[in-house]
Amino acid sequence: xxxxxxxxxxxxxxxxxxxxxxxxxxxxxxxxxxxxxxxxxxxxxxxxxxxxxxxxxxxxxxxxxxxxxxxxxxxxxxxxxxxxxxxxxxxxxxxxxxxxxxxxxxxxxxxxxxxxxxxxxxxxxxxxxxxxxxxxxxxxxxxxxxxxxxxxxxxxxxxxxxxxxxxxxxxxxxxxxxxxxxxxxxxxxxxxxxxxxxxxxxxxxxxxxxxxxxxxxxxxxxxxxxxxxxxxxxxxxxxxxxxxxxxxxxxxxxxxxxxxxxxxxxxxxxxxxxxxxxxxxxx
Numbered sequence: 001x002x003x004x005x006x007x008x009x010x011x012x013x014x015x016x017x018x019x020x021x022x023x024x025x026x027x028x029x030x031x032x033x034x035x036x037x038x039x040x041x042x043x044x045x046x047x048x049x050x051x052x053x054x055x056x057x058x059x060x061x062x063x064x065x066x067x068x069x070x071x072x073x074x075x076x077x078x079x080x081x082x083x084x085x086x087x088x089x090x091x092x093x094x095x096x097x098x099x100x101x102x103x104x105x106x107x108x109x110x111x112x113x114x115x116x117x118x119x120x121x122x123x124x125x126x127x128x129x130x131x132x133x134x135x136x137x138x139x140x141x142x143x144x145x146x147x148x149x150x151x152x153x154x155x156x157x158x159x160x161x162x163x164x165x166x167x168x169x170x171x172x173x174x175x176x177x178x179x180x181x182x183x184x185x186x187x188x189x190x191x192x193x194x195x196x197x198x199x200x201x202x203x204x205x206x207x208x209x210x211x212x213x214x215x216x217x218x219x220x221x222x223x224x225x226x227x228x229x230x231x232x233x234x235x236x237x238x239x240x241x242x243x244x245x246x247x248x249x250x251x252x253x254x255x256x257x258x259x260x261x262x263x264x265x266x267x268x269x270x271x272x273x274x275x276x277x278x279x280x281x282x283x
Contacts, residue, residue, distance in 0.1 A: 007049030009101035009245050010108070013234070014079040015049040016247065017072075018061060022047075025065040035064050053080050075228040087155055094148050098243050103152070105234055105245070106159040106166070111226040114170040115262050117208075117218050119181070120190055121170045122153050123160055124197055124205075129190045130154070132182035160202045169204040171262045173218070177207065177279045184283055191280040198273050206266035207275050215265050217258070224255050 004011070022032055029043040036043070036057055045051040055077045062073045088103035106112065114121050120129060130150045134141060141149070160168045180187045197203045208215060223236040235246040235255040246252070267275060 003045060003050050004052075006097065008097070008104060010079060010104055012049035013232070013245075013247060014053070014076060015047040017076055017232070018053070018058070019047040021062065021065045021067050025067075027065070032061070032064065035060060055081050069229075069231075071229045072231055075232055078228070087158070088152070091148065091152055095145070095152060099149070099152055101245065102236065102243070103156055103159075105225050105236070106156060108228075109159075109166055109225040109234075110228060112159070112166055112168045113224040113226075113259050114168070115172075115217075115220050115222050115259060116170065117173045117176065117220050117262075118179075119172075119176050120194065121172065123156060123168065124170070124194050124203060125153060126186070126190050126193050127154060128182055128186040132186065136181070160197070161200075165202060167204075168202065169206070171206045171208065171259070171266050173208045173215075174210045174275065174279070177276055188280060188283045191276055191283070195273065195276055195280065198269070198276075204269050205272055205276070206263060206269060207272040208262065208266045209275065212265050217262055217265075220258055220262060222255050222258060224252075224259060 007015075022029070029047070030040040033040050033043050038046075042051060046053050058077050058080050059073065062076070067073060084107075086104060086107055088100045088107075091100055112123075114123070116122075119133065122130070125133070127150055130153045131146060134146045134149050159166050177191060194203075194205060198205055221238040225234045225236065227233045233247070233252055235252055237244055237246060237255075246255075266272065
């Protein structure tokens with residue numbers, strides 16, 4: 001099987017999980033290569049996500065590693081054999097790979113939890129709002145890339161609006177409702193869109209009110225994506241240098257803790273909706 005020129009985040013995760021199983025069994029790559037009639041180099045390529053792996057090989061490796069978690073094995077087989085070419089593929093070589101990886105990860109997630117304190121979350125943004133966010137970036141993006149990013153962001157909505165919507169819960173701050181990233185008209189349209197998404201059952205939105213005392217998490221930003229089994233949960237963190245995925249248990253526990261913290265500071269969904277409606281009426 002030819003090597004991939006670029007491994008997606010999902011392909012890398014499959015390789016990572018196969019490596020973790022091998023390490024848990026206390027085996028070196030060279031000790032396992034013979035089981036697949038392979039080489040240490042080929043094992044490395046597979047565990048890095050650059051070489052594909054068949055269902056038969058996944059199951060043979062799991063048996064050799066004495067892995068008894070059938071749900072995990074089945075999930076890894078699905079990852080190895082899935083040939084889905086989703087809508088995001090049309091943006092390959094147009095947008096940075098993390099945009100495609102994010103859309104693919106959302107597509108396969110069993111639930112989504114997001115914290116975006118200072119802005120309306122991407123899955124709930126209107127075109128005007130998203131455009132304002134992308135045109136504010138430095139260095140400035142060419143118009144063609146701004147247009148592609150906005151289009152991609154709107155298409156991501158299918159994960160919560162489609163025929164089989166993924167449960168989505170997000171926490172934002174009241175500040176995000178009141179800041180005008182564009183003009184008042186766009187802000188009002190944005191808030192009405194959030195209310196529509198809530199009323200349609202597409203999103204559970206919680207808001208941290210400005211009067212809440214002791215909130216020091218203004219810089220918090222993350223998405224937690226549920227996997228087919230808990231071991232395959234994934235985190236996505238934003239930073240000044242870009243977004244990145246994380247999957248180590250210690251990292252995931254930090255994200256779970258972060259979500260619990262900000263959620264505990266927020267209003268319940270009904271009160272949050274009332275606050276959003278009140279802010280919209282003030283515009």
